Amino acid sequence: MSGFLLILSAPSGGGKTTIARALLERRADLGFSISATTRPARGGERDGVDYHFLSTEDFLERVTAGDFLESAEYGGHLYGTLESEVDRVLAEGRHVVLDIEVQGADQIRQRRDDVVSIFILPPSAEVLLSRLKRRGADDREALSRRLIQADTELQQAATYDYVVVNDDLDEAVAAVERIIESEGRRSPRRADLTETIDTLRAALAIKASELES
Ligand code: ADP
Ligand code: 5GP
Numbered sequence: 475m476s477g478f479l480l481i482l483s484a485p486s487g488g489g490k491t492t493i494a495r496a497l498l499e500r501r502a503d504l505g506f507s508i509s510a511t512t513r514p515a516r517g518g519e520r521d522g523v524d525y526h527f528l529s530t531e532d533f534l535e536r537v538t539a540g541d542f543l544e545s546a547e548y549g550g551h552l553y554g555t556l557e558s559e560v561d562r563v564l565a566e567g568r569h570v571v572l573d574i575e576v577q578g579a580d581q582i583r584q585r586r587d588d589v590v591s592i593f594i595l596p597p598s599a600e601v602l603l604s605r606l607k608r609r610g611a612d613d614r615e616a617l618s619r620r621l622i623q624a625d626t627e628l629q630q631a632a633t634y635d636y637v638v639v640n641d642d643l644d645e646a647v648a649a650v651e652r653i654i655e656s657e658g659r660r661s662p663r664r665a666d667l668t669e670t671i672d673t674l675r676a677a678l679a680i681k682a683s684e685l686e687s
Contacts, residue, residue: 476663477564479586480504480654481572481579481634484594485624487606489640493594494573496647501654505563507572510536513551516611526556544574544581549623553578569654576630583633590657592650593634597641 484490498504510526512533521527528536533552537545545554555572563570572582583589596602602624606617631637636653640646661667 476588476665477567477569478588478590478657478663479507479560479570479572479582481574481582481589481591482594482650483574483576483579483591483627483630483634484640485596485602485627486620487602487609487624488594488596489605489643489646490573490594492643493640493647493650494571496643497650497654498571500647501651503568503658504571504654505566505568507555507559507563507570509553509559509572509574510542510556511551511553513549513553543585544578546575546577546581548575548577549619555582569658576627580630580633590636590653591634592636592638592653593631594646595628595631595637595639597639601641 482490482494494506498506508522508524508526510528510533512528512530513525515521515525515527519525530552533545533554536542536556537554541556541558542554543557543560545552547553553575555574555578560570560572572579574582579591583591596605599621603617603621606612606620612620638646638649638653657663664670
């Protein structure tokens with residue numbers, strides 16, 4: 475199998491983390507690209523599992539060293555995809571799941587062609603707001619900032635390869651799985667395709683000569 479980079483983006487609260495987790499639990503052909511960030515870890519987050527938590531100085535040093543496939547500022551913190559993470563997952567023979575925001579997605583699409591990008595949409599403004607409130611991480615002001623940010627992000631949705639509405643969670647996960655399946659079947663990604671076609675051609679040639687004799 476030839477792996478690809480599966481980018482999931484969404485406005486905050488759109489459900490990309492939930493969908494990514496469900497996909498990674500269900501499918502052995504996926505691995506997660508652990509991003510680097512300068513934001514402090516939230517309760518329960520572990521360094522090297524959820525993120526590589528770096529100081530701003532270390533982050534910028536690694537930018538200069540060319541370690542990042544992309545990097546962007548979001549909500550006052552730096553985030554970036556380490557090329558080494560993407561290579562690690564691809565070397566395991568898996569597709570790489572990237573949970574990243576729109577600027578980073580754009581940078582990766584410009585640099586690589588082995589990319590499938592999916593924008594996750596909330597079913598409505600009401601549902602997005604109620605999910606953000608239920609998550610309980612934000613006060614009124616932070617919620618308002620997230621909605622303003624969401625508007626900027628939504629303007630990029632149409633640049634993605636696919637858009638999936640996250641209304642019912644199981645249906646949204648199933649829709650992403652269908653995309654993974656069909657993208658995996660694209661002929662340039664099928665390492666086994668030449669062999670399959672060669673075998674079929676050889677068998678047909680035998681049948682043809684049997685019919686002639
Ligand atoms: P994001 O990573 O895009 O910011 P999350 O995955 O954290 O969003 O989802 C935001 C909140 O909405 C979480 O509390 C999550 O459990 C909930 N959620 C996500 N998808 C659904 C869904 N389809 N139905 C109901 N709740 C959802
Ligand atoms: P959070 O701080 O809530 O985990 O993430 C904030 C935003 O940063 C989300 O939109 C998430 O997708 C994005 N993000 C996480 N990792 C990366 C990354 O490596 N690069 C970019 N560009 N965005 C990221």
